Each structure stands twice: as C-alpha cells, then as structure tokens.
Amino acid sequence: MTNLRFLDPDGSRYGLPTYPWGTAWVLAEDLATRKQLAAMNLRPGTTDPVAQLMWRSRRAPDGVRTAALYRISEAKPKDQFTEARARALAAAMRARRTCPTCRQVFVYVIPTSLGECPACHEGGTPEAWELEVAA
Structure with a gap:
C-alpha cells in the first residue's frame, strides 16, 4: 500500500513534484533515480532533480526519506573510465x-x-x- 500523503505531482506542497515510493514509474514514465540511470549506463543531464520520491523510514531522523529523480530523456552517457x-x-x-x-x-x-x-x-x-x- 502506498502512502498517498507523499503524492504531490504539481510540487505545491514539497517544492518539487513528489511521488510515493514505488509509484513514480507509473505516474511519470520519464523519471529515474541516479542508481537507475547508472544501470542504463547514463548519468543525470542536469545537477538539479526534476522530481523526488518520498517514503517513511525509521532510519531517517525525521522519519521520511527522499530520492531525487532525473529525466531519462535529458540523461547523458556515463564518462568512460580511461x-x-x-x-x-x-x-x-x-x-x-x-x-x-x-x-x-x-x-x-x-x-x-x-x-x-x-x-x-x-x-x-x-x-x-x-x-x-x-x-
């Protein structure tokens, strides 16, 4: 079950468009985390994320963790290890x-x-x- 309190697709509440954990790929198909981009041999094309994932976590001091999301369409190839x-x-x-x-x-x-x-x-x-x- 997803936590819908983290659903903010227009970014009015959290400053960035925000999606609950596990729903971003359904709601916004062109978004990926750094780790997902790396698996595709890509890196973010910009330094600023365009959206974020948010979920509850006992490990976080405030009980909420986030992950930045970047556009796959703006991603660039990873630099080669020369x-x-x-x-x-x-x-x-x-x-x-x-x-x-x-x-x-x-x-x-x-x-x-x-x-x-x-x-x-x-x-x-x-x-x-x-x-x-x-x-």
Missing part, C-alpha cells in the same frame, strides 16, 4: 596509503584520526606484513 583516470585514481590511493612521517607505503589506508601510520603514532617501526611489497 587509462589516465585509472592512473590518477591509483596515485590518489597510494597517497592515502603513504605515511607522511616514515614515508612507508602500506597495504591499508592510513587512519585520518592518527594522521600517520599506527607504528609512527606509537613510536615503533612498521611490521613487514603491513608494508606494500615492491614489484
């Missing part, structure tokens, strides 16, 4: 695994709460199993 993007991502992850104090590269991300590897934080030396093996 070799340059892969190199940039690998470099960023390596920087997150490098201790700023001892400059060792670890197999795990350095905890931001410590700001350095646990060994440097405790004043010791890193264990061999923690270090990235040089190729």
